Amino acid sequence: MTLNKLFKLVEESREFAKDLLVNMISLPTVNPPGENYLEFCGLFKEVLNNIGLKTEIKRVPDEFVKKHLSKESWNYPRYIVVAKLGEGRPILHFNGHYDVVPPGTGWKKTDPFKPRVIGDLIYGRGATDMKGGLTSIVTAVKAIIESNIELNGCLEISATPDEETGGETGVGYMVENELVSPDYAIIAEPSGIDNIYFGHKGAVWLKVTIYGKQAHGSTPWLGINAFEKTAKVVNYLVKELKPKLSKKVSKYETIDPRGRTATINIGGVVSGGAKINIVPGEVWFTIDRRIIPEEEIDEAINEIKTVLEKAKREDSEIEYKIDVLGKLKPCITPIDSKIIKALSNSIKKTLKRPAKLTMCIGGLDMRYFVKKGVETVTYGPGEVSVAHMADEYVRIDSLIAVSKVYASTILNVLK
Numbered sequence: 001m002t003l004n005k006l007f008k009l010v011e012e013s014r015e016f017a018k019d020l021l022v023n024m025i026s027l028p029t030v031n032p033p034g035e036n037y038l039e040f041c042g043l044f045k046e047v048l049n050n051i052g053l054k055t056e057i058k059r060v061p062d063e064f065v066k067k068h069l070s071k072e073s074w075n076y077p078r079y080i081v082v083a084k085l086g087e088g089r090p091i092l093h094f095n096g097h098y099d100v101v102p103p104g105t106g107w108k109k110t111d112p113f114k115p116r117v118i119g120d121l122i123y124g125r126g127a128t129d130m131k132g133g134l135t136s137i138v139t140a141v142k143a144i145i146e147s148n149i150e151l152n153g154c155l156e157i158s159a160t161p162d163e164e165t166g167g168e169t170g171v172g173y174m175v176e177n178e179l180v181s182p183d184y185a186i187i188a189e190p191s192g193i194d195n196i197y198f199g200h201k202g203a204v205w206l207k208v209t210i211y212g213k214q215a216h217g218s219t220p221w222l223g224i225n226a227f228e229k230t231a232k233v234v235n236y237l238v239k240e241l242k243p244k245l246s247k248k249v250s251k252y253e254t255i256d257p258r259g260r261t262a263t264i265n266i267g268g269v270v271s272g273g274a275k276i277n278i279v280p281g282e283v284w285f286t287i288d289r290r291i292i293p294e295e296e297i298d299e300a301i302n303e304i305k306t307v308l309e310k311a312k313r314e315d316s317e318i319e320y321k322i323d324v325l326g327k328l329k330p331c332i333t334p335i336d337s338k339i340i341k342a343l344s345n346s347i348k349k350t351l352k353r354p355a356k357l358t359m360c361i362g363g364l365d366m367r368y369f370v371k372k373g374v375e376t377v378t379y380g381p382g383e384v385s386v387a388h389m390a391d392e393y394v395r396i397d398s399l400i401a402v403s404k405v406y407a408s409t410i411l412n413v414l415k
Contacts, residue, residue, distance in 0.1 A: 003349065003408060009143035010403045016142070017399050018117065020047060021135040024098070025115040025124035031099035031164045032069075034076035040098050041079045044134070044159050051142045053083040053157065060161075060173050068168040078169050081159040082179055085141065086151045092413045093156040093182035094141075094406070096134040096189075096380070097163035097170060097365065100126040106390035121393045128382030132394035133188025134159060136381050139399065140406035151414040156180055163365050166326065171365040175372050184339040184413060185369040186406070190382025190394075191360070193401050194351055195255065196343055197378035200360035200367070202291035202330035204300055207284055208233070208308070211319040214274070214281030223279030227272060229318050230283040236311040237266055237287075241303060250292035252332070252359040255384075259361035262300075263290040286325070290361070293330040328363045331370040339375040339413070346408035351401065379405070 027040045041057045048055040060078035103112035103125045110116035115124030122132075137157055144155070158180060160170035174180060191197050210230040215223025241264060248262040265288040272283030289300050305322065312318045333340065335357060347355040360378060369376040381398040 003411075006143055006147055006407050006411070007350075007404050009146050010139060010400060010407060013139050013142055013403075014396065014400055017135050017139045017403065018122065018396055020138060021122055021127065021131055021394070021399070022115045022117070024131040024134065025122070025126050026113060028113040028125070029099050030102050031162060033073045034078065034099065034161065037077065037079050037161055041081050041159065044081050044098070047138060048081070048083045048157065051138065052145045053085055053141070055081065055083040057081055058179055060169050064173060065169050069162070069165060073165075078161045080161070080170065080174050080179065082174075083157045085145065085155040086153060086414070088153055089183060090413065091154045091156055091182040091184070092410060093158065093180055093185040094137045095158045095160060095171060095185060095187050095365065096130050096137060097161065097167075098131065098134065098159050099161045099164050100129065100131070101164050101388050104390060109391045109393075120396050122396060123391055123393045125392055127392050127394040128190050128384075129387035129392070130189050130380060130382065132382045132399055133190065133380035136399050136402040136406060137188055139403040140410065143403070143407050144410055149411070149415065151410070153414045155410060155414060156182060160365070166328075167365045167368060171368045175368045182369070182374055185366070185374050185376040186339070186343065186409070187364060187366045187376065187378040188380035189364055189378045190384050190387060191379050192255070192356070192384065193381060193398050193405070194347055194353055195356040195358055195379070196340065196347070197360040197364065197366075198335060198340055198357050199252065199293065199332035200330060200362060200364045200378075201259075201293070202297060203326070203328040203363055204289045204291065204297050205325040206287040206289065206301070206304065207323040207325055208287060209282060209284040209321045209323070211321070212279070212281050215279040217277035217279060220279050223281070224317050226280045226283040229315070230272070230285065232315060233308060233311050233318065233320065234266055234285070236307050237264070237304070240307045240310065244303075248292060248295065250294055250359065252293065253357070254361050255358050256361070260292070262292050262295060264288070291330055293332050293359070297327050297329065329367060331367040332359070333370060333376055337375045339377055342412035343377055343379060343405070343409050346405045346412055350404045350408055
């Protein structure tokens with residue numbers, strides 16, 4: 001079968017793709033806490049069964065969920081959908097997460113979970129991030145099955161939860177417990193239809209607590225103002241560390257060139273004090289430190305500790321504690337890997353232009369596959385700029401274009 005005939009089958013599934021995405025968006029799989037997960041997995045399994053895949057739903061053990069997620073999510077079970085076509089090696093795996101962030105405010109085009117189609121655009125929470133990617137996967141595999149092409153190896157699909165809260169209870173659990181063990185993996189996160197993410201930056205999340213001494217607001221000389229000490233510490237971080245980080249530039253390209261540097265975001269969450277007429281005895285704030293692949297996470301933490309110690313030497317009343325809230329290692333798949341070559345070739349054939357190869361400046365679930373030695377890339381439909389925003393949307397043309405690229409890549413790897 002020629003690619004043109006395969007692409008025709010994808011085009012003929014345009015209404016199927018549109019209806020599938022509308023139905024998936026209509027199930028508000030909001031995380032946290034993890035709503036409607038089983039309902040979504042039931043819908044997704046039915047769709048995969050109907051197009052000819054062997055499909056299972058796996059439940060993540062409750063004790064594992066409690067170990068990795070906050071209490072607000074403990075009463076919401078986690079489920080993973082795994083589907084297969086064919087047998088043997090190599091195994092090409094397509095993954096997408098089905099959880100979405102809360103809708104927030106500011107929606108004007110539609111209710112976040114009552115998707116609306118306007119021309120080429122489908123609006124709704126999760127349209128881009130990333131139920132659109134799941135739609136492109138299913139549409140591509142549907143065309144492969146309808147073409148009666150005999151594959152040399154196995155094609156897998158997974159739909160996983162909790163990417164929006166770190167992925168440990170989704171892809172992390174699936175890979176570590178060998179529910180799947182592929183040779184190659186494609187994560188369908190929005191990347192831009194001609195762009196491949198071959199890796200991503202890492203991160204470390206910290207909580208810094210500054211201690212003072214509480215006193216009555218009318219007698220501040222009897223206390224130590226933790227807020228004032230916090231202001232000193234933050235000033236040191238801004239003046240001492242931020243300029244140093246701006247000079248740490250990765251050798252890997254990013255879509256926005258500014259994303260190549262190591263960064264720090266101070267005060268994403270800030271809390272402290274008890275009452276307007278009380279000298280605050282404790283203040284804490286968060287730090288989001290983004291790590292380039294050339295760095296180590298422990299090195300980044302020590303840099304922050306060094307600055308805080310300098311501030312303490314200048315002001316002996318400063319007392320602090322650092323808690324590590326989370327770590328995310330950067331990961332890279334070599335440019336000369338088979339999956340990157342196969343996907344790049346498919347983009348060129350399908351879109352008639354060369355693929356871009358960049359590092360994602362955020363974190364992705366691909367790190368779990370890479371850790372296990374799986375050649376992994378991230379490539380999918382959607383507008384990165386509208387993910388998590390009000391009036392999130394995806395272009396139907398992008399869904400179809402990416403489906404064609406996926407279908408071509410399947411042939412490149414498994415034919």
